[in-house]
Amino acid sequence: MIESNLKVVFITMGVTNVFTSLLEAGIQIIGVIESRSKNATNRSLSLQSFCQESSIPYYYMDNGCDELLESWVRELEPDLIVINSMSELLKKNILDIPNKGCINLHPTLLPKYRGGYPFFWTFYDMDLNPGITVHYIDEGEDTGDIIYQESYPIPLGCTEEQLIDILETQNGVRLLLQAITDIEKDSAPRIKQTKDSPTVRARKISPNEFPTIIDWEKWEIERIWHLLRGTQNWLDVFDFTEIPQYVSKWRIQDYTKEEFSTPVEFGKVYSKDDEYLVYCGQGKITMELIFE
Known part of the structure; x- marks a missing residue:
């Protein structure tokens, strides 16, 4: 107290x-x-x-x-x-x-x-x-x-x-x-802020920006994974056309760096070997899907 x-x-x-x-x-x-x-x-x-x-x-x-x-x-x-x-x-x-x-x-x-x-x-x-x-x-x-x-x-x-x-x-x-x-106590400090910010304004992004917000090919997998983990409650960036059921939520799990032996589409969610995953330029990110 x-x-x-x-x-x-x-x-x-x-x-x-x-x-x-x-x-x-x-x-x-x-x-x-x-x-x-x-x-x-x-x-x-x-x-x-x-x-x-x-x-x-x-x-x-x-x-x-x-x-x-x-x-x-x-x-x-x-x-x-x-x-x-x-x-x-x-x-x-x-x-x-x-x-x-x-x-x-x-x-x-x-x-x-x-x-x-x-x-x-x-x-x-x-x-x-x-x-x-x-x-x-x-x-x-x-x-x-x-x-x-x-x-x-x-x-x-x-x-x-x-x-x-x-x-x-x-x-x-x-x-x-x-x-x-x-x-x-009238003892609180007051430190003037600089006029300009070193970062972009923290604006809201609109749903029509979701498909292009991630550069699946060029970004490092760590950056993609970190962003997906932090926004998994709402950021709808995935292509679920390979998944027959309606996906209502998803939870991001792990990532693995690897090279691909067969062509894949980046940003598209696949079902493979009893797991769901999405590919990017440096590897794959696994996820849990929740169906409606």
Whole structure:
């Protein structure tokens, strides 16, 4: 438990380990705003139910930073707004309300991978030394002053769940609690970010980009395997025309470097010797298929 008298409004997109850890640490969360899901059909009522059971005021942010949201936040009179996962930027009318400002937990080493989809681009670039940043929010996209940040090595083939656990659960919560404590004491550092980022903007990729996102022939097999492991929950890059059943999910297993004795099509999934596999220029990647 930490000693903090700050009144905090928390913005997130679900019941996460970060949210529950702040509550368990004794942070005084006086209201929760649920940011609209990046996939509008995926709204879960679990956060609303959790807040109702915990007697925490709840607001579903379905119309941006409008007057209704502004009025709701002003009535709570928060000292600080804390964000962990949000689908849009806060505007000045909300940013100006808390007297201690607004902070965000961003799962990269800013200014790297500014934007709403940093995990994908971390895997895409095979960045094995990612990090976490707690920073102040301004009107830009992840451009506010840095409070704390740290980097942590991850293993090749790390999954998205493992990455979130390393960056946010194991380390991000600790940095966030330290930042909140120091903000209350007016001793939190403020480090200006550079204007330019060394990486691409962490934008969302569209389904029509999926077929060309991987260079099956030229990329090293380790890079392909790492990206597939990290995105196996959603990245539909495979050609399943050789598989008669409808494939609803897949799980990436191992990779083997080898040369081919017969011609194969890269990116196409085959069934061979009781296993499912996909070929690339340097070898094969095995996978588990889940059928509808």
